[in-house]
Amino acid sequence: MYPEDLKYTTEHEWIRVSSDIARVGITSFAQDALGDIVFVTLPAVGDRVRAGEPFGEVESTKSVSDVYAPVSGEVIARNEVLDSTPELVNSDPYGEGWLVEVAVDDAGATAALLDAVAYAQHVQGT
Amino acid sequence: MGELSRSALHDRHVALGAKLADFGGWEMPIEYPRGGVLKEHAAVRSAVGIFDVSHLGKARVHGPGAAAFVNSVLTNDLSRIAPGRAQYTLCCDEESGGVADDLIAYLYADSEVFLVPNAANTVDVVRRLAAAAPPGVAVDNLHTAFGIVAVQGPRSAELMSLLGLPTSGAYMSFVRASWPSAGTEVIVCRSGYTGEHGFELVSRWADTPALWDALTAAGAPLGALPCGLGARDTLRTEMGYPLHGQDLSTSITPVQARVDWAVGWGKQRFWGRDALLAERATGPARLLWGLRATDRGIPRPHMTVYGPAGAPVGEVTTGTFSPTLRTGIGLALIDRTVGEGDTVQVDVRGRLSTMAVVRPPFVPASPR
Numbered sequence: 001m002y003p004e005d006l007k008y009t010t011e012h013e014w015i016r017v018s019s020d021i022a023r024v025g026i027t028s029f030a031q032d033a034l035g036d037i038v039f040v041t042l043p044a045v046g047d048r049v050r051a052g053e054p055f056g057e058v059e060s061t062k063s064v065s066d067v068y069a070p071v072s073g074e075v076i077a078r079n080e081v082l083d084s085t086p087e088l089v090n091s092d093p094y095g096e097g098w099l100v101e102v103a104v105d106d107a108g109a110t111a112a113l114l115d116a117v118a119y120a121q122h123v124q125g126t
Numbered sequence: 127m128g129e130l131s132r133s134a135l136h137d138r139h140v141a142l143g144a145k146l147a148d149f150g151g152w153e154m155p156i157e158y159p160r161g162g163v164l165k166e167h168a169a170v171r172s173a174v175g176i177f178d179v180s181h182l183g184k185a186r187v188h189g190p191g192a193a194a195f196v197n198s199v200l201t202n203d204l205s206r207i208a209p210g211r212a213q214y215t216l217c218c219d220e221e222s223g224g225v226a227d228d229l230i231a232y233l234y235a236d237s238e239v240f241l242v243p244n245a246a247n248t249v250d251v252v253r254r255l256a257a258a259a260p261p262g263v264a265v266d267n268l269h270t271a272f273g274i275v276a277v278q279g280p281r282s283a284e285l286m287s288l289l290g291l292p293t294s295g296a297y298m299s300f301v302r303a304s305w306p307s308a309g310t311e312v313i314v315c316r317s318g319y320t321g322e323h324g325f326e327l328v329s330r331w332a333d334t335p336a337l338w339d340a341l342t343a344a345g346a347p348l349g350a351l352p353c354g355l356g357a358r359d360t361l362r363t364e365m366g367y368p369l370h371g372q373d374l375s376t377s378i379t380p381v382q383a384r385v386d387w388a389v390g391w392g393k394q395r396f397w398g399r400d401a402l403l404a405e406r407a408t409g410p411a412r413l414l415w416g417l418r419a420t421d422r423g424i425p426r427p428h429m430t431v432y433g434p435a436g437a438p439v440g441e442v443t444t445g446t447f448s449p450t451l452r453t454g455i456g457l458a459l460i461d462r463t464v465g466e467g468d469t470v471q472v473d474v475r476g477r478l479s480t481m482a483v484v485r486p487p488f489v490p491a492s493p494r
Contacts, residue, residue, distance in 0.1 A: 035145075035157060035356065036164040038447045039422050059424055061163040061360055061447045062156075064475070090162075 001120060002027065003094055007070065007110050008119035014094065015070040020107050022071055025098040026058060026089065029123050034060040037089045040082040042100055047075045049102060051109060056099060058089060067099060071109045077101035133180040134273045134334040142352060150245030150371075152181035155354040166357035167449040170320050171489075173349035174279035176341050177358055179326070180334065183229075183248030184272045185241040187255060189263035196231060196239045199258055199397050201380065203390025209233050212298050212315055214388050216380055217243070217251050218398030223405060224376035225383065227251050228368065230317065232300055240313075240328075242274070244370045254397075273334030277341060278324035278361075280492075281348045286314070286325055288344040293325075297494040305329075305337065312337065319358065321365035321491040363446050363455060366416055366486020372427055373414060373443045373457050381405050382459060383414045409462065412440060416486040417456045417472065423479020425456035425472050432471040432478070433464045440464070442472060450489045454479070457486070 006014040012030035016023045031037065041057040049055040054066035055075075078100050082088060089097035104110075114122060130153040133139070139146060144155035155178060157163050169175045187196055197204035202215035210233070217227045227247035232240040243251040248269055256265040277285055283293040292303050292314055300315035310333055318324035329337050342352055359369070368374045368383050380386045381402060389402065417425050425445030433439035445456030464470060466485050471478040 036162045038164075038452075039424065041422070059447070061449070062356060064424070064426075087164075 002116040004116045006094065007113035007115060008122075009068060009070045009113060010122055011068040013068055013070050015110060015113065017104065017107065017110050020104050021076070022073065022102045022104050022110070023098050024070060024100050024102060025093055026067060027119070028093050030058075030065070031090050031093045031097070034058060034065060035062050036060055037086045040086045040089060040099065042078040042082070043075050045075050045078060049073060049075060049100075069102070070113055071102065071104050072106070073102040073104040075100050076103050131181070131270070133178050134331045135178045135180060135338050138335060138338055139178065144354060149181055149355055150247075152245050154178065154181050155352075156356045157354040158352050161351045161353065161357075163354075163356040163360060164449050166351050166353040167360050169349060169351040170279045170322055170353060170357065170361055171450060172280065174277060174281040174285050174345055175320075175351055175353035175357065176338070176345060177276040177278065177353045177355075178273070178338065179276050179358075180273040181245040182274050183241070183243040183245060183251070184268040184274075184328070185243065185248065185252050185255070186266045186268055187239045187241065187259070187263060188237060188266070190237055191260065192263050193233060193236045193239050195258075195260055195263050196241075196255075197390075197393070198395045199255065200229075200231065201389040201396050201398070202231070203393055204231060204233060204239070206390070207233055209235050210299055210301065212300055212317060216385065216388055217254060218380065218396070218402065219376050220397045221401065222376065223379045223381075223398035223401030225370065225374040225378060225380060226254065226376055228370050228374055228385070228388075232313070232315065247370065270331055272328050273331050273337075275327045275329070275334065275338055275341065276318050276320075276324060277327065278318045278320040279322045281350070282322070282324045285341065285345045285348055285350060289340055291325075291327075306340070318493060319367055320361040321367075321487060321489065321493055322361075323492060323494070360446050360449055363444055363457070364448055364450055364487065364489040365491050366457065366488065368414065368457070369444060378459065379405055379410065382410045382412055412459045412461050413465075414443070414457055415460050415466065416484040416488060417442065417445070417458050417470070417481040418451070418484050418488060419454035420480045420482060422454070423472060423474040423477070423481065424454035425458070425474070425479070425481065430473045431458050431460055432473070433461070434468060434470070439470065448488055454481070455488050
């Protein structure tokens with residue numbers, strides 16, 4: 001039910017790492033819990049993000065959630081289309097609804113994150 | 127807190143996959159997977175939405191002089207309406223003038239008034255009324271004797287007609303209708319809390335599922351959606367309609383919340399009269415205003431409002447994203463030093479968001 005090629009955080013972010021570049025978004029569970037997303041606030045390209053610390057916000061009609069960095073690194077891309085079409089986070093959270101791309105400081109840091117099975121168990125426990 | 131109460135339509139909501147949440151002690155749908163708040167909101171503004179609002183209370187005050195009794199305690203002037211009409215009114219605290227509840231009073235006859243209080247306040251309202259009722263006037267809590275379904279939107283009358291339900295009534299009038307057959311009575315009131323033309327249907331608890339099924343089936347070709355209380359909140363916020371527990375409470379008076387149009391100032395008696403007359407004479411210390419964000423901030427309840435001089439001047443009581451305006455809007459209780467046309471700053475989680483102080487509605491209202 002959660003893509004197997006991704007890693008996950010307990011805060012409901014996903015990360016896809018290829019070489020030293022990580023793409024980050026929020027999970028289907030997270031977007032469903034938030035409801036219709038109306039604003040996405042993301043860091044600028046060049047900003048540093050630190051593992052476990054909030055780097056952005058996803059806001060719905062009902063509530064707002066911080067988004068936490070799964071790994072540390074430098075933002076090399078932000079999904080600009082979310083400024084005008086934040087609903088992509090709802091409709092395609094693992095695809096067009098990605099949030100940022102990060103040049104990862106330590107490629108080994110993702111080993112500590114959850115795989116799809118562990119994340120599914122985490123979600124069931126919440 | 128005990129177990130949550132459930133609507134007669136609970137099984138329907140579960141079958142539709144609704145997200146359910148506690149609303150005044152009732153487990154009610156917030157949104158449905160087919161819609162979501164934005165789509166459900168849009169359905170009401172452009173077509174028609176169908177809401178289960180069975181969590182709302184129902185109470186009957188009856189006996190000789192029932193209407194006169196209600197008129198002597200609730201704020202609005204019941205003598206301004208005739209039997210067959212309903213009225214927005216307030217149950218204020220006698221001492222403070224604060225609002226214990228805002229409710230709808232349906233005037234059936236001099237000897238019978240039907241009340242629709244808020245879910246969480248029903249027991250309190252019934253207790254206050256029962257304690258004050260004169261001999262011969264009884265107050266019955268009928269919370270689970272009836273369900274209420276709201277049909278709201280520009281195509282609401284069309285949908286009602288498809289079921290053979292009456293649509294010709296004037297705003298805030300109600301009629302008894304037989305549906306689906308003789309002997310099964312539904313009360314149809316031309317009312318709602320969305321700012322759109324609409325109806326609220328009060329049916330016997332056991333008949334409510336059939337009514338819901340008929341409305342949702344007949345409404346589908348019209349673009350009708352089942353709508354949750356999430357959309358009801360964004361719709362009423364766009365109108366600037368207050369919600370008890372946020373914009374109205376026992377510590378907020380009708381003068382402050384600007385619902386004093388629902389106070390019969392000429393009446394000799396109603397709960398809170400002395401306190402409210404005194405406040406009206408001196409002027410309230412604060413007023414409920416609309417806030418409209420000029421940036422991407424969305425106001426949320428309890429956020430602090432800062433005035434043009436940088437000092438705190440009030441607090442947000444309601445706030446959300448306006449699906450129609452695509453910007454943050456809200457209501458806030460603000461000191462009298464600040465008013466319409468001013469620009470304020472709202473502390474949105476540590477960032478200051480700039481908002482205009484405006485007079486609601488935020489979106490043109492067309493409930494009539």
